[in-house]
Amino acid sequence: MNQIKLNTPIQKSHFCDFDFYIKRDDLINEDFSGNKARKFYYYLVNDFPNVKKLVSYGSNQSNAMYSMSVLAKMRGWEFEYYCDHISSYLKENPNGNYKGALENGANIIDLQGLPRPFLETKDDILYIPEGGYIQEANFGIKLLADEITEWIKLQNGNNFKIFLPSGTGTTALFLQQYLNYPVYTCACVGDEDYLRSEFLGLESDEKLHPKILKTTKKYHFGKLYKNLYLLWLELHSKTMIEYDILYDPIGIETMINNRDVFGDSNVIYIHQGGLKGNITMLERYRRKYGH
Numbered sequence: 001m002n003q004i005k006l007n008t009p010i011q012k013s014h015f016c017d018f019d020f021y022i023k024r025d026d027l028i029n030e031d032f033s034g035n036k037a038r039k040f041y042y043y044l045v046n047d048f049p050n051v052k053k054l055v056s057y058g059s060n061q062s063n064a065m066y067s068m069s070v071l072a073k074m075r076g077w078e079f080e081y082y083c084d085h086i087s088s089y090l091k092e093n094p095n096g097n098y099k100g101a102l103e104n105g106a107n108i109i110d111l112q113g114l115p116r117p118f119l120e121t122k123d124d125i126l127y128i129p130e131g132g133y134i135q136e137a138n139f140g141i142k143l144l145a146d147e148i149t150e151w152i153k154l155q156n157g158n159n160f161k162i163f164l165p166s167g168t169g170t171t172a173l174f175l176q177q178y179l180n181y182p183v184y185t186c187a188c189v190g191d192e193d194y195l196r197s198e199f200l201g202l203e204s205d206e207k208l209h210p211k212i213l214k215t216t217k218k219y220h221f222g223k224l225y226k227n228l229y230l231l232w233l234e235l236h237s238k239t240m241i242e243y244d245i246l247y248d249p250i251g252i253e254t255m256i257n258n259r260d261v262f263g264d265s266n267v268i269y270i271h272q273g274g275l276k277g278n279i280t281m282l283e284r285y286r287r288k289y290g291h
């Protein structure tokens with residue numbers, strides 16, 4: 001697994017009377033997929049002769065943590081990752097991204113509520129902030145934008161709009177910078193003001209920001225919502241594609257409920273991977289609601 005091929009297909013899809021295209025970034029690679037593969041691609045293909053260790057922090061089931069563990073393994077770096085809290089249940093029954101990261105040799109440190117140490121890139125240490133909220137992400141996201149532009153050139157007409165759900169907003173922001181088509185997104189972590197401030201942290205010119213569409217209701221990230229679970233199940237059975245269960249049901253719901261915004265444009269939805277994170281979320285959903 002030392003070569004990662006990008007250039008994923010764009011396919012026709014249909015859901016809830018809405019026709020759209022889907023960019024299959026979930027297919028990049030089983031272990032290094034989706035937008036984290038794009039965001040960390042810079043660190044995969046460039047030379048870092050001094051780096052021996054990657055450090056980061058975030059939640060104990062984050063997709064970014066798992067992807068960084070894959071990156072560190074491929075590069076032969078140590079990987080040290082700080083979490084505010086890890087339950088004793090998870091420690092005794094590792095699964096999902098947490099288990100995968102451990103299997104890749106990650107040293108996951110439970111801060112047990114104590115303040116996080118000061119982390120920075122220094123000497124032989126490379127520091128990547130939570131969720132890959134970094135300027136360097138533009139390197140891999142430009143390649144995503146180029147693939148989309150090339151594909152659109154081969155279609156009849158160029159009336160296209162892009163939609164993708166956001167966490168830190170890094171992917172949506174850089175995508176808009178490199179695409180001549182409008183990029184729409186919605187906030188899945190925090191609210192629209194949070195997302196706007198995240199955009200501003202990477203790009204001060206608001207004219208270059210993606211457009212934020214309002215979600216149908218206010219969702220708290222990582223919490224269980226029966227309507228999102230049912231939507232995810234229906235998506236799976238009707239499109240035969242496994243979507244991420246944290247971001248995609250909110251994204252698809254927002255896209256479809258805002259169909260008027262897209263008018264007669266063709267919409268490309270970006271599937272941003274993250275399927276390893278589904279394991280723990282699905283267990284929680286099944287325990288609560290059954291199949």
Ligand SMILES: *Cc1c(COP(=O)(O)O)cnc(C)c1O
Pocket residue numbers: 034035036063064131165166167168169170171172244247272273274
């Ligand atoms: C990380 C992640 C996102 C959010 O990406 P941002 O660049 O932080 O907005 C969306 N979907 C999936 C599946 C992810 O893993």
